[in-house]
Amino acid sequence: MPHAGLKTIIALSFVLAVGFLLVILSCALWHNYHPLLVVATYVIAPIPNWVCGHCANPDDFVDGSGTAVVVDLGRFCTGFLVVMGIALPIILAHSDLISVGAMAMSVVGGLLIYGTIISFGMFFQEEQEF
Amino acid sequence: MSDDRLWKFRKPAWMNSAAARTAGVYGSGGLFSLAFYTFLDSAIWSKSSLNGSDVHVTFIDWLPLIFSSLGMLIINSVEKARLADDSWSYSGSGVAWKARVVLFLGFAALAGGMAGGVTVFVLKYVVPGVGMPMMGMGIENVVANALVGSSSVVLWTAQRLSLPQETKLIRWMSMETGDWAWGTKNQWANLGYRRGRSETNN
Numbered sequence: 570m571p572h573a574g575l576k577t578i579i580a581l582s583f584v585l586a587v588g589f590l591l592v593i594l595s596c597a598l599w600h601n602y603h604p605l606l607v608v609a610t611y612v613i614a615p616i617p618n619w620v621c622g623h624c625a626n627p628d629d630f631v632d633g634s635g636t637a638v639v640v641d642l643g644r645f646c647t648g649f650l651v652v653m654g655i656a657l658p659i660i661l662a663h664s665d666l667i668s669v670g671a672m673a674m675s676v677v678g679g680l681l682i683y684g685t686i687i688s689f690g691m692f693f694q695e696e697q698e699f
Numbered sequence: 700m701s702d703d704r705l706w707k708f709r710k711p712a713w714m715n716s717a718a719a720r721t722a723g724v725y726g727s728g729g730l731f732s733l734a735f736y737t738f739l740d741s742a743i744w745s746k747s748s749l750n751g752s753d754v755h756v757t758f759i760d761w762l763p764l765i766f767s768s769l770g771m772l773i774i775n776s777v778e779k780a781r782l783a784d785d786s787w788s789y790s791g792s793g794v795a796w797k798a799r800v801v802l803f804l805g806f807a808a809l810a811g812g813m814a815g816g817v818t819v820f821v822l823k824y825v826v827p828g829v830g831m832p833m834m835g836m837g838i839e840n841v842v843a844n845a846l847v848g849s850s851s852v853v854l855w856t857a858q859r860l861s862l863p864q865e866t867k868l869i870r871w872m873s874m875e876t877g878d879w880a881w882g883t884k885n886q887w888a889n890l891g892y893r894r895g896r897s898e899t900n901n
Binding site: 641644645646647648649650651652653656657659660661663664665666 | 728735739743748858
């Protein structure tokens with residue numbers, strides 16, 4: 570991992586702010602607050618991964634492949650939630666609950682927010698000892 | 700790699716990396732999400748103001764998706780290693796037989812869900828001659844069930860990728876006998892040592 574410094578923090582927080590701006594604008598411009606669900610989705614998306622990562626005992630390998638099944642379950646749920654964040658605005662727009670402009674803004678904003686969360690985790694991950 | 704392979708083309712090396720396995724599991728979750736929200740889209744659209752017709756998504760439309768998801772859950776909950784276990788003393792009492800029966804039920808539910816999706820599409824949308832924007836609800840039903848199937852295929856494949864053998868030696872103490880010995884992770888796992896105290900040499 571590249572060394573993370575102050576510039577990284579500033580850049581990440583800037584991107585996060587732009588992401589939130591886009592999502593909130595997509596709600597406020599049309600006075601329709603459904604797209605806020607995207608933020609909630611992306612905020613809870615890393616949680617299954619994190620919880621299951623802590624549940625897995627590093628000495629516990631149930632199958633021979635060296636990865637515990639609980640970790641796979643967490644990854645599955647995280648993958649589910651990430652795609653959900655993109656799918657929700659599209660569904661809402663398809664049923665005319667939000668406009669297409671709001672859909673585009675909330676998808677882009679949501680991806681920015683999730684990208685920030687992921688890169689924050691990657692930059693500031695502590696080295697794990699087995 | 701073993702030399703007893705059947706096909707001329709060998710599996711590319713990247714397919715056996717841990718990264719490919721992780722990507723497969725994430726991708727499987729994404730595909731399942733896509734399936735669920737494809738179907739949810741049809742259910743929401745059915746109740747929205749855009750749907751001017753009398754055709755609505757009811758519980759009948761949900762059933763195929765429920766069955767395919769149930770099938771996927773069953774298939775991927777079975778420990779695949781138990782399938783070939785009957786000759787092995789550690790897993791007596793016919794575990795492999797049970798695993799085959801449960802897997803069969805899972806595949807039946809998955810295939811039944813897919814067939815059910817097509818059935819609903821034909822009986823509810825094609826035969827009465829429903830027009831196109833309403834027909835989309837039936838198409839989304841079929842697509843969602845196909846996506847659940849592909850999601851479970853991806854998950855199954857990812858979990859069966861053979862990872863490069865770990866060669867790091869670990870010292871293990873058996874909880875039963877209290878003996879210490881050296882071996883790799885997989886050797887201990889194959890011996891049935893699930894838990895114990897471990898020390899690593901670097």
